[in-house]
Amino acid sequence: MKLRPISILTTLVLSSAYGGSEDKFPVLxxxxxxxxxxxxxxxxxxxxxxxxxxxKHFKIVLxxxxxxxxxxxxxxxxxxxxxxxxxxxxxxxFWINDMKSDVAEALPKVTVxxxxxxxxxxxxxxxxDNRAPQFNNALSVPEGETPSWVPQERKDKWGKxxxxxxxxxxxxxxxxxxxxxxxxLALKRxxxxxxxxxxxxxxxxxxxxxxxxxxxxxxxHEDAIRYAGTLALMKVMIQGSKYTDKLFMEKxxxxxxxxxxxxxYHEYAHLILSDKxxxxxxxxxxxxxxxxFAAVQSKKRKVYAKVPGFSNASYKDTREKSKYSHxxxxxxxxSSDFTLSVLWDVRETLGEEVADQVIYLARNYLRTRSSTxxxxxxRSILRACDxxxxxxxxxxxxxxxxxxxxxx
Amino acid sequence: xxxxxxxxxxxxxxxxxxDAFEVSLLFNNKESISRELKMDARKEALAWALRHPxxxxxxxxxxxxxxxxxxxxxxxxxxxxxxxxxxxxxxxLKYGLIDRFEEVTSxxxxxxxxxxxxxxxFRLMRNSLATLNEIERRTGHKVPIRPIxxxxxxxxxxxxxxxxxxxxxxxxxxxxxxxxxxxxxTNKLSFKNKEDRDLELxxxxxxxxxxxxxxxxxxxxxxxxRKTNVLDWPLYFKQYTxxxxxxxxxxxxxxxxxxxxxxxxxxxxxxxxxxxRGRLFQNFSSTQVMMLAQIIQRTAQRMxxxxxxxxxxxxxxxxxxxxxxxxxxxxxRVALKMLRKDMAEIMRSEAFKNTSLDxxxxxxxxxxxxIVKSDDLxxxxxxxxxxxxxxxxxxxxARFAFSLAGTATFYFPPPWNVLGALxxxxxxxxxxxxxxxxxxxxxxxxxx
Numbered sequence: 036m037k038l039r040p041i042s043i044l045t046t047l048v049l050s051s052a053y054g055g056s057e058d059k060f061p062v063l064x065x066x067x068x069x070x071x072x073x074x075x076x077x078x079x080x081x082x083x084x085x086x087x088x089x090x091k092h093f094k095i096v097l098x099x100x101x102x103x104x105x106x107x108x109x110x111x112x113x114x115x116x117x118x119x120x121x122x123x124x125x126x127x128x129f130w131i132n133d134m135k136s137d138v139a140e141a142l143p144k145v146t147v148x149x150x151x152x153x154x155x156x157x158x159x160x161x162x163x164d165n166r167a168p169q170f171n172n173a174l175s176v177p178e179g180e181t182p183s184w185v186p187q188e189r190k191d192k193w194g195k196x197x198x199x200x201x202x203x204x205x206x207x208x209x210x211x212x213x214x215x216x217x218x219x220l221a222l223k224r225x226x227x228x229x230x231x232x233x234x235x236x237x238x239x240x241x242x243x244x245x246x247x248x249x250x251x252x253x254x255x256h257e258d259a260i261r262y263a264g265t266l267a268l269m270k271v272m273i274q275g276s277k278y279t280d281k282l283f284m285e286k287x288x289x290x291x292x293x294x295x296x297x298x299x300y301h302e303y304a305h306l307i308l309s310d311k312x313x314x315x316x317x318x319x320x321x322x323x324x325x326x327x328f329a330a331v332q333s334k335k336r337k338v339y340a341k342v343p344g345f346s347n348a349s350y351k352d353t354r355e356k357s358k359y360s361h362x363x364x365x366x367x368x369x370s371s372d373f374t375l376s377v378l379w380d381v382r383e384t385l386g387e388e389v390a391d392q393v394i395y396l397a398r399n400y401l402r403t404r405s406s407t408x409x410x411x412x413x414r415s416i417l418r419a420c421d422x423x424x425x426x427x428x429x430x431x432x433x434x435x436x437x438x439x440x441x442x443x
Numbered sequence: 444x445x446x447x448x449x450x451x452x453x454x455x456x457x458x459x460x461x462d463a464f465e466v467s468l469l470f471n472n473k474e475s476i477s478r479e480l481k482m483d484a485r486k487e488a489l490a491w492a493l494r495h496p497x498x499x500x501x502x503x504x505x506x507x508x509x510x511x512x513x514x515x516x517x518x519x520x521x522x523x524x525x526x527x528x529x530x531x532x533x534x535x536l537k538y539g540l541i542d543r544f545e546e547v548t549s550x551x552x553x554x555x556x557x558x559x560x561x562x563x564x565f566r567l568m569r570n571s572l573a574t575l576n577e578i579e580r581r582t583g584h585k586v587p588i589r590p591i592x593x594x595x596x597x598x599x600x601x602x603x604x605x606x607x608x609x610x611x612x613x614x615x616x617x618x619x620x621x622x623x624x625x626x627x628x629t630n631k632l633s634f635k636n637k638e639d640r641d642l643e644l645x646x647x648x649x650x651x652x653x654x655x656x657x658x659x660x661x662x663x664x665x666x667x668x669r670k671t672n673v674l675d676w677p678l679y680f681k682q683y684t685x686x687x688x689x690x691x692x693x694x695x696x697x698x699x700x701x702x703x704x705x706x707x708x709x710x711x712x713x714x715x716x717x718x719x720r721g722r723l724f725q726n727f728s729s730t731q732v733m734m735l736a737q738i739i740q741r742t743a744q745r746m747x748x749x750x751x752x753x754x755x756x757x758x759x760x761x762x763x764x765x766x767x768x769x770x771x772x773x774x775x776r777v778a779l780k781m782l783r784k785d786m787a788e789i790m791r792s793e794a795f796k797n798t799s800l801d802x803x804x805x806x807x808x809x810x811x812x813x814i815v816k817s818d819d820l821x822x823x824x825x826x827x828x829x830x831x832x833x834x835x836x837x838x839x840x841a842r843f844a845f846s847l848a849g850t851a852t853f854y855f856p857p858p859w860n861v862l863g864a865l866x867x868x869x870x871x872x873x874x875x876x877x878x879x880x881x882x883x884x885x886x887x888x889x890x891x
Contacts, residue, residue, distance in 0.1 A: 228868045235849055236864075358881045361888040409888050410770040417771055428743070432822035435746070435775050442881035443772040443889070 060117035061110075063294055063342070065333070070340035070350075079120050088116045093123050095147045099161050104149070115149055115293045119199065122299035123147065129300075129332050130307055134395055138310050143194055145306065149293055150201045158182060160191045170203035171348075173292035175305035177314070195309075197302045202291035202345065207284050216283045218276040222269070229269055233262045285347055294345035297338045300329040311398040317406040318366045323374020326351060327394060330375060331382075338375075353379040358442030364407050374408055377441055381416060384437045385430055393419045409443050464513035466506055468687050471561040473811065475702040478710070478718055479562045479569070480555045488552035497539065505550075505559055508534040522681040523620035524673075528571040547572060562708070563678055563724055570676050574622075577667035584663050586653070590646050597633045598643050603656045606631060606647065610661055622673050625665070629674060637675065644669050677717055677725050686811065689729035694736055695813030703817035706824065707810060711803075723807040731794060735808035738785045739815060739823070745778035753890075773891050779829045780891075802827040845871050 059076040066073060081091035088095035089103035095116040097104050104116045123145070130139035152168035153161040155176050180192040215223070237259065244255045292298045304325040305312075312321050330338045330353050337350040351372035363373045382390035393416060400415035417431055424430035480488075495501050512530040516522070528547065535541045535550050551572070555565040609628055614621045632647075634640035648669070652662040692698035707720040717725065723732065745751070751774045755765045769777060790800050806823060809815040815823050845867065852863035 224872060225868060228872050232849060232864060232868055235846070236853055239850055239853060359886055359888075361886070364888065405768070407888075409772065409886075410768075413771040426816075426818050428816070429819040429822055431746075432819065432825075435772070436822070436825065438772055439775075440881070442886060443770075 060121075061114050062121040063114065063118045063296070063345075064121075065296060065335070065340075070335055070337060072342050074114070077117070077121055079117060080124050088120055090120065090124075091144070092127060092142070093120055093145050093147055095120055095149060097149055098151050099148070099153065101146075112149070115291075118296070119147055119149065119293050119299055122296045123197075123303055126300045126303040126332060130303075134328075134391060136307055136395070138307050142306065145303075146194060146196045148196060148198045151198050152201055155198070159185070159189065160193050169200045171200060171205070171288070171290040171292070173197065173199045173298050173302050175302045175309065177309060195306050197299075197306070199291075199293035199298075202289050204287045204289045207286060207288045210288060216276065216280050218279055218283070219273060222273045222276055226269060226273065230266065233265060237262055288347065289345075290348045291342075291345040295339055295342055295348075297329040297333045297335075300332045301325045301339075304328040308398050312401065313403070315403045315406075316401060317364065317408070317411065319364060319371075319374050319408055320401065320406055320412050322370070323378060323408070323412075324394065324398065326372070326375040327378040327382075330379065331387075331391060351375055359409065360442075364409070374412070377408065377412070377438075380437050380441060381434065384433050385420070385424065389424060389430075392423045396423050413438055413443065464510055464517050466510040466513065468691055469509060469513070469560050469564065471555075471558040471702075472692075472699050473702050473720060474561050474708050474718075475705055475817075476708055477555060477562055477565075478708055478716060479566050480552060484552050485556045488549060488556040491549040492553050492557070495540075501540070501553075502557060502559070504538050504540055505535075505554060505557075508538045508540055509554070509559065511537075519617055521617055521620070522679075522684055523614075523616040524567065524571045524622050524676075524680045525575055526616035526620065527680055528568055528575060529616060531568070562718070563683055563721060567676070567678060567680055567683060570671070570673075571680075574667060574671040574673055577671050578664050581663035581667050582660070584659075584666075586659065586662065587649070589653075590642075590649055593646050593650065595643065595646065598647060601631070601647065603647070603651055603654060607651050607657050607661075610657060610665065613661075621664075621668070622679070625668050625673060640674070641669060677715065677721055682724055682728075685729045686724055686727075686732055690732040690736070690808075690812050692811075692813040693733065694740060695816075698813050699816055701817075704810075704820045706820050707807065719803055719807045720811065723804065723811060726798075727804075727808070732808045732811060734789060734794060735800070735805050736812040736814055738782060738789065739805055739809035741785065742778050742782040742826075743814070745781060746775055748774065751777065767890070769891075770889060773889050776829070776891050779826055782826065783830050802831075841874060 058078050060079055061074050062077040063072055063074050064077075065071065079088075079090070083089055083091055084103060086107075087103035087105045094103050096102060097108075097112070104112060106113065108116075127139055127142075130136040151161075152170060153164060154166055154169060155174065156162040157179060159181055160179070174197075176193070176196040176198060178194045181190050240251075240255055240258050243251050302325075304327075305321070307328075308321070308324055312324065314321075326338065330351075336353050338353065339346075339348060340350040341347050353372070353375060355372045355376035357373060357376070359373070359377075363371065378390075378394055381394065384390070385393060396419035397412070397415040400418045401411050405411040405414065417434060420431050420434060421427045477485075492501055497504055508531065511534045512527070515530055515534075516527065531551075532541070532544045532547045535547065536544070541547060541550050548569075551560075551565060551568045554560045555562070560568075606628060609624045612619070612624075614624045629640070629644065632640060632643055634643050645666075648657075648662055648665045651657040651665075652659060657665070708718045711717050711719055711722045727735070751769045753767045753769070755767075757763045757765070786800055786802070786805065789795055790798060806815065806820065809823070810817075810820060848867055849864075852860050852867060854860075855863050
């Protein structure tokens with residue numbers, strides 16, 4: 036139901052924005068000062084075809100097709116294609132101008148597939164249509180070709196690609212456990228201080244009873260029962276709060292990755308970093324690094340924030356305060372914001388310019404055998420600091436302190 | 444032929460300059476502010492420099508004078524405190540920096556204000572100058588009245604002739620030093636404390652002149668030495684030159700030109716005006732300073748090492764072994780723990796003879812030798828926090844306040860007692876526990 040008002044709004048904006056004008060396209064962007072989005076008209080740079088989204092550096096196609104999306108397609112598709120094209124162009128500009136990346140400069144034309152639900156097959160490009168279709172995510176695909184033994188009619192060769200999956204509303208409860216809700220967390224944080232406080236109070240009452248028994252009107256056991264009751268109530272509240280998950284989450288989950296600008300930055304970052312970061316590296320490290328550069332480009336504290344009508348997924352917080360746990364290394368937690376927050380702390384320690392270079396450079400020192408957050412990532416950042424920091428000794432000491440605060 | 448002359452000229456130049464003192468060692472690049480030169484003296488020194496006839500050449504000429512003085516001292520292998528100021532005065536006169544010896548005060552004030560010397564040398568020069576002036580002032584003084592209780596049990600039996608013998612040879616403050624001679628004399632004395640030592644010395648000086656073992660001039664000189672506390676100076680020229688020559692900036696290729704940190708001039712004892720750097724010079728020789736600095740150097744190397752690992756050689760016939768590679772943070776923590784161990788070991792070593800060391804000594808030594816730069820010092824100082832965490836004062840007060848408030852809520856009438864307690868717990872969780880440093884033991888992915 037949530038989709039209806041935004042669809043109407045989108046249609047209205049599109050009809051006014053794309054009323055036959057060929058050089059300006061409707062694009063979804065975030066406002067500068069907040070995470071709110073709006074649709075504005077923008078010219079798309081480096082288009083080489085006058086009738087479709089085929090540019091010098093990017094070609095936007097639909098599904099498995101190799102033909103670029105034409106400007107006379109449906110307005111929703113035009114919006115999506117133009118949004119992706121615009122943010123990819125912005126991202127390319129960032130990597131070339133701000134990061135001085137040779138990789139971005141030399142990157143061949145990238146094919147961007149929208150609404151593709153097929154799985155990626157390293158040997159055949161697209162997996163069969165009936166093989167568990169994918170929704171609500173995006174991925175970057177390394178270049179490749181089918182092996183020589185594949186029959187001629189199925190032979191294929193492809194360059195670097197970015198795939199955006201179709202959006203699909205799914206029940207949130209089907210996503211599995213999402214950890215304790217905020218109320219449970221808050222009550223758990225209070226549990227120990229409350230226990231200490233009650234113990235302290237009980238000690239005071241005990242001493243009063245021993246030394247000033249004549250002045251105490253209320254018997255000690257009454258207070259003891261009150262304290263025990265308070266503790267029991269706390270326990271009950273903590274248990275009870277576990278059943279309030281519904282208060283903190285929506286019934287459905289949906290994510291149109293092509294319409295979240297930071298996801299486009301994230302996927303493009305994967306392409307740039309893939310010159311050194313292969314798929315064999317730790318997923319939390321690889322994803323965290325792409326998250327970092329997406330966050331840098333978005334210039335927002337909270338990245339991947341909701342986009343009404345297109346995404347109700349939760350954001351990632353660059354200033355997430357959680358401490359390191361060995362669970363952060365598991366692939367299951369690769370979508371958490373922990374690695375992003377570590378890298379963001381590095382940015383706050385070293386300063387924007389230096390940190391961006393240090394983190395970009397760090398990919399050169401990541402080794403598959405030690406590709407973990409606590410070992411490989413930290414070691415490669417420290418090594419990169421030797422090269423890119425203004426005062427390596429001082430800055431590395433600052434980094435050690437930062438990592439220490441993060442619980443490493 | 445021309446080339447031969449050139450080579451000979453170069454050799455001659457090297458020979459001539461072999462004895463020349465490296466004057467840049469004296470320049471102050473370790474103290475960010477002066478604790479010794481007061482504002483008035485600084486202003487006076489600037490005014491003196493402004494009206495000096497040498498004008499812009501003053502600085503260069505002062506360096507020449509310093510170089511001559513220290514080269515001469517080095518050539519003679521002399522470390523006399525009084526000789527230093529006498530020599531400097533003479534060279535300053537030679538270069539036209541001062542017109543008469545009395546102007547040396549202004550000259551050394553100028554040297555300090557323009558960072559051509561540091562606080563330690565400045566204080567040393569000022570003390571020496573005060574002693575020379577006191578010797579001068581006492582010339583012609585008569586023998587004072589007899590002190591009470593002239594013969595004491597402690598030093599009554601001293602052979603005065605033997606006691607004053609070193610002084611009768613009249614030190615020239617070039618090869619033999621007045622202060623060193625005075626030290627060797629007083630070493631024979633027995634005394635309870637500093638005040639008692641001074642009183643005993645006065646009595647012995649008096650007996651020496653009364654019994655005509657020393658003349659009035661020597662008596663006045665000895666009294667000048669006693670009055671100017673030469674036995675209690677925090678630092679002597681010999682100690683100073685030892686560290687300046689053999690330790691200062693010895694472990695760096697690029698010494699800093701200016702200090703940006705206050706650590707070396709932090710007071711260790713405000714009453715005696717001893718700074719961190721002063722304490723280092725006072726307590727340790729150059730060899731010890733180098734040893735202390737090397738502990739920090741080694742720690743930095745351990746942190747920076749490409750890789751560190753633990754190895755277990757199993758006690759089995761195949762000789763199987765297990766190697767655990769430390770993560771960067773484990774390497775960091777191990778390096779800091781080993782630093783503490785190194786400190787313990789060096790304290791027990793023969794070179795330090797069970798001297799109690801603290802972390803500040805190490806940092807001061809590392810800074811003096813140039814391993815640690817001003818910029819890094821703030822962060823190196825935090826290492827100690829790893830094994831010796833300090834509770835900030837505000838936190839101690841906050842804990843006390845919370846404990847008082849906790850008891851107070853007990854006496855509030857309902858419902859304020861419950862509300863107060865809840866509010867207190869919230870605040871305490873936020874203020875005191877919110878900023879707690881994580882414990883490495885909570886991290887299952889590391890072993891240290």
